[in-house]
Amino acid sequence: MSRDPLEEWPSFLRIPLDQALPEARPQGQTLAKHIWWDGEIKNAEDQSIHYYANALHYGTSVFEGIRCYPTPGGPALLRVRDHIVRMTRSAKLYGMALPFNIDELVQGTLEVARRNKAINAYIRPLAYFGEGPIDLKPKKQCRVGVFIATRELGSFLGENALRNGVRATISSWRKFHHTSMPTMAKASGQYANSVLASHEALDRGFDEAILLNQDGTVSSAAGENIFFVRDGVLYTNDESSSIVPGITRDCVIQIARNLDVEVVVKPFTREQMMRSDEVFLTGTAAEVTPVREIDGTELLTGRDTLGAVLQRGYLAAATAKDPNYGSWLTLV
Ligand SMILES: Cc1ncc(COP(=O)(O)O)c(C=O)c1O
Structure with missing residues (x-):
């Protein structure tokens, strides 16, 4: 598109940016320093997943995306429990026995947000079938790993x-x-x-x-x-x-x-x-x-x-x- 979008959609010209959006938001997607890794907060950079993880080969991981927003009372997560419940249902459909329950995963999500001082953030809990034999039955022999990662996120599109x-x-x-x-x-x-x-x-x-x-x-x-x-x-x-x-x-x-x-x-x-x-x-x-x-x-x-x-x-x-x-x- 060659035209300036503001010129092209003039109905928006009247809206000052600070009224159109909730707050000034980050432009980038900087990764957070800490990650919740199988139940503990770790240095995110130091963690890795095995090259023979079943999830890498066959797409066998389940995940969520949860937003953290600034509020007058401090940063808050939007419908965190609903997201975690959906993730446990996704896991169930894939025969994946999660080693953590819903409360533990909600607490982990809050903890990783807190430790990273998240404000405008996108939080990604992910559970995956780890390394095991070359096999399409990961629920038999592959361990299940879970992490909760976070990064800054403003307006996605x-x-x-x-x-x-x-x-x-x-x-x-x-x-x-x-x-x-x-x-x-x-x-x-x-x-x-x-x-x-x-x-x-x-x-x-x-x-x-x-x-x-x-x-x-x-x-x-x-x-x-x-x-x-x-x-x-x-x-x-x-x-x-x-x-x-x-x-x-x-x-x-x-x-x-x-x-x-x-x-x-x-x-x-x-x-x-x-x-x-x-x-x-x-x-x-x-x-x-x-x-x-x-x-x-x-x-x-x-x-x-x-x-x-x-x-x-x-x-x-x-x-x-x-x-x-x-x-x-x-x-x-
Ligand atoms: C394919 C697809 N549909 C819909 C949604 C919207 O879901 P939600 O509003 O729970 O993020 C998503 C995003 O997660 C998605 O990936």
Whole structure:
């Protein structure tokens, strides 16, 4: 795109940056010094995983992404327990016996955030099948290792993305079906599908890929859930469309319903999405990111859109500026 995005999307020109975003946020993704490694805080740089770890060869790890936000009471984690519960369910689907329970993993996540003095951070708990025989039955003989790593993270798709939206393309790669793999699990091997679609989007000059299901309905973006707005009604799909049912998605549905917005949850087609007024993406990393174009079709963005209202609502909840959602936050 040759035009300056601010010039191109003039509805944002009126928003001072400090009103559009919760705080000044880090630009980079600096890695934190300490890591929670099999139950203990260690120097992150000194840890390594065996080259014959089953997870490296066959994609057998499960993981989460959790955000830490600044709040008036200090840094807080957003829905940390829900993320850890989802990780334990992902592990169960892969026959992985986690050596730590939910409480221990929640405490570990808080501890690693605390030790690293995290403020705007992205925390990555990951459990993997370690070294063992060359075998496709890792649950028999491979040890399970768990770490919780953290890094700084501001706006994932760039500050302009939160304000001005991203350009998305429909991938030629289809989303794998929930009868082939447990799509509700966040397992590393399953992300090869997202990587292929993301690389294709990059090569085509777009910011993000949208994957369709085999039947032509929409699944999700490579790393986010999809919402669209038509005539003031909010639409999204659920696990019957082979999605990871996101925790951000759930936050947005709750915020919308509390604002008396009608929310319709059902499968939708590419055509329904393309004929809509607005499209936005939700995910822990991407937060609530508007889509300003899909393959040449322009969509509404700007501070008066429903997407922008929900983005502000989500960021207000995440930074404890809206007391209605205090139960989502755990102070570090
Ligand atoms: C494929 C996919 N869908 C959806 C999501 C959104 O999930 P959440 O909002 O829980 O981060 C993610 C991100 O984790 C994802 O990778």
